[in-house]
Amino acid sequence: MIGSQALIAFKDSKGAMTIKTYNITSYSPLMESKVWYEVKESLAEFYGGIMQIFATIVLPDKGKSRVNQVWHVGTSVTSRVPDKHKSQPANLNSKGSLDLLKGQSTATTDGGSRTKRENDGQLRNGQKKRNNCTKRG
Numbered sequence: 056m057i058g059s060q061a062l063i064a065f066k067d068s069k070g071a072m073t074i075k076t077y078n079i080t081s082y083s084p085l086m087e088s089k090v091w092y093e094v095k096e097s098l099a100e101f102y103g104g105i106m107q108i109f110a111t112i113v114l115p116d117k118g119k120s121r122v123n124q125v126w127h128v129g130t131s132v133t134s135r136v137p138d139k140h141k142s143q144p145a146n147l148n149s150k151g152s153l154d155l156l157k158g159q160s161t162a163t164t165d166g167g168s169r170t171k172r173e174n175d176g177q178l179r180n181g182q183k184k185r186n187n188c189t190k191r192g
Contacts, residue, residue, distance in 0.1 A: 058080075060079075061079055062075075062108055062110055063076075063137050064099035064108045065132045066132070068135070072101060074108060076094060086136070091115060092113060093113040095110075095113060096111040120156035121152055121155070122152070122155065123153075124160075125149060128140060
């Protein structure tokens with residue numbers, strides 16, 4: 056989504072999970088680039104048909120704890136660059152807000168309350184989950 060400062064995870068040509076940052080200013084060409092926040096640590100896993108990203112980020116503005124999020128399902132990667140996802144309502148409406156200090160989320164998505172429950176649980180348990188993650192490959 057144009058305007059996103061994104062962490063994007065995908066499987067590389069060897070099947071290993073990869074995470075890259077993108078400042079998305081247009082739909083093509085998508086190029087790896089710096090984002091406005093610092094990514095200290097990141098890990099992606101793909102298990103049971105679900106891809107998850109775990110990251111420790113530092114927000115540059117003091118006092119800000121709320122970030123907007125988007126999540127989209129892409130179907131392919133070409134030359135280590137994710138291809139554009141389909142502009143279907145399920146992708147276009149997959150957005151929400153995360154309060155990183157309160158552990159709360161709001162979601163405007165076809166995923167409904169399940170997505171919100173998963174986001175809230177992951178925010179509350181993020182440190183524990185991240186520490187228990189191991190790379191699968």
